[in-house]
Amino acid sequence: MLSAAAAAAAAAHAPHALREVPVLGPGAHVAMVSPSGPLNGPHELERAVATAESLGWTVSVGTHALARTGYFAGDDAQRGDDLLTAMQDPRVDGIWCIRGGYGAARLLPRVQQALPDMSPKALIGYSDITALHAAWQRAGLISYHGPTARSPLSGFSRASLVEVVQQRTPVLWRATDASVVRGGTASGRLAGGNLALVASLCGTPWACDFRDAIVVLEDINEATYRIDRMLTQLRLAGAFDGCRGLAIGHFTDCPATIEDGRRTVVALVEELAAALQVPTLLGVPIGHIEEQWTVPLGAWATLDADARMLQLHR
Structure with a gap:
């Protein structure tokens, strides 16, 4: 476990931590939007609203939250209008994305125009919402890689969401089921x-910068050769230059075998950790899983790989 002195020293040297966004305590106004894929029906929206209200939040729902245009929750204009309405409303404290899927990146030019005039707002979601997280990071704001609103919250996921988004207390997480790929301790922004x-944003104004960072990655439904290709792309693009640590989450339903041969995610992460020479954990509770941490991207943290711990600093 990190000593009090080590924790204090790490917190004191956090020059790249981003600006905090409002605490979403009881009574906070949370806008719910669908910037990516469509919902499967009104029941998912009703469940999402009920979950938000159970957290004590006042809820408003985007006009087009139930729209469908192909594999999008409405066309780009509709999804963008809902998101920008939430961003520009001074009464809104946070934005909770109802689901992932695909489509958020298509909204980035409009989001980028609106961000400079936006009062700081919390953003919650994961998967495709990574595109919006990248925009928040570029604007100097912390955002929350956590559950989307339509999914039922397990007790574990709810507790993590509450302690990070509503209570904002220093958190020391233990990833007891994670594997130590490379030992050591490192501090950096998440x-x-x-x-x-992350790979798709390479070459765009929203490309991720991992310098001085503890990098969090997860995915679903990708064959390992595709994961290999994306990690290689990021390495060749210099995205990992200056990275301080890797907190790798779950790669759900990612088959290791194709007709040309077999490679595992473990092998890919071991290769990446060896190339970067940084502390690395694999299998932390992040990703397309029922029990997941809510991770404040942009916040300062310390990864102790040998102890399988991640400490958030406030």
């Missing part, structure tokens, strides 16, 4: 999200 989205 950055990353869904690997496919």
Whole structure:
């Protein structure tokens, strides 16, 4: 466990931590939007609203939250209008994305125009919402890689969401089921999200910068050769230059075998950790899983890989 002196020293040397956003305590106004894929029906929206209200939040729902245009929750204009309405409303304290899927990156030019005039607002979601997290990071704001609103919250996920988003107390997490890929301790700001989205942002104004960062990555439904290709792309692009640590989450339903051969996610992460020479954990509770941490991207943290711990500093 980190000593009190070590924790204090790490917290004191956090020059790259981003600006905090409002605490979403009871009574906070949370806007619920669908910036990516469509919902499967009104029951998912009703469950999302009920979950938000159970957290003590006042809820408003985007006009087009139930829209569907192909594999989008409405066309780009509709999804963008809902998101920008939430961003520009001074009464809104936070934005909780109802689901992931695909489509958030298509909204980035409009989001970028609105961010400079936006009062700081919490953003919650994961998977495709990584594109919006990248925009928040570029604007110097912390955002929350956590559950989307439509999914039922397990007790574990709810407790993590509450302690990070509502209570904002210093947190020491133990990833008891994670594997130590490379030992050591490192402090840095948390950055990353869904690997496919992080890779897709290479070469854009919203490309992720992992310098001085503890990198968080997860994914779903990607064969390992595709994961290999995305990690290689990021390495060749210099995205990992200056990275301080890796807190790798779950790669759910990612088959290791294709007709040309077999490679595991473990092998890929071991290769990356060896190349970067940084402390690395694999299998922390982040990603497309029922029990997940809510990770404040942009906040300062210390990764103790040998102890399988991640400490958030406030």
